[in-house]
Amino acid sequence: MSNTGRKKKLASFNCDQRMWEQFIACCNSKGTTATATLIEFIDLYLGDSQDKVDAISGNDLDERLDSKIKASVEKYLIASNKSHNSPTNETIRAICERLDKLESQLSSESNRNQTTAIHNLSDLEEKIEGMCARMTQLAEAIIKILSLSQQPTKAGTEIVLQ
Structure with missing residues (x-):
């Protein structure tokens, strides 16, 4: 992870390129971004949900x-x-x-x-x-x-x- 600003880190991970492209396309089709979707997932996972x-x-x-x-x-x-x-x-x-x-x-x-x-x-x-x-x-x-x-x-x- 690297610093990207105040209280933020840039996260990176290895992922199959085709899978990542499909994920981005799916997020875009739902009117969101891959970053927003992953952050929402992390919030849900860490929270009460x-x-x-x-x-x-x-x-x-x-x-x-x-x-x-x-x-x-x-x-x-x-x-x-x-x-x-x-x-x-x-x-x-x-x-x-x-x-x-x-x-x-x-x-x-x-x-x-x-x-x-x-x-x-x-x-x-x-x-x-x-x-x-x-x-x-x-x-x-x-x-x-x-x-x-x-x-x-x-x-x-x-x-x-x-």
Whole structure:
């Protein structure tokens, strides 16, 4: 850190250039600057609002990722919904129900642990990796369903995913 004036220090840190540029663009799109956003975060973190910061960095991220997954699945279902009761669509709905159950389990677990602060970025990174793994599983399941639905099946045979 270096002095920049009365009671102020210039803080610097290493960050991926692409990530930093995205952060700046995001701040600008919200009518603020990266500096103002970081100072606000530091104030929240040091003040009485640490629980709020932890909630923002944890739960809100999960909710946003879950809503994006749901939106993607819904778009896919609408685009591929040629016949309402096809085995493929029923299988996709079953997958969605399983994802909803997982989401509610994560949500209840998250609510139980809400008072526990996220102490470092590796915890947040684990959550993101878990969500990415769930998204990958969903994508793989959809690809498998598509490939199975394009294969000729014997009469009376159902497609079952495990």
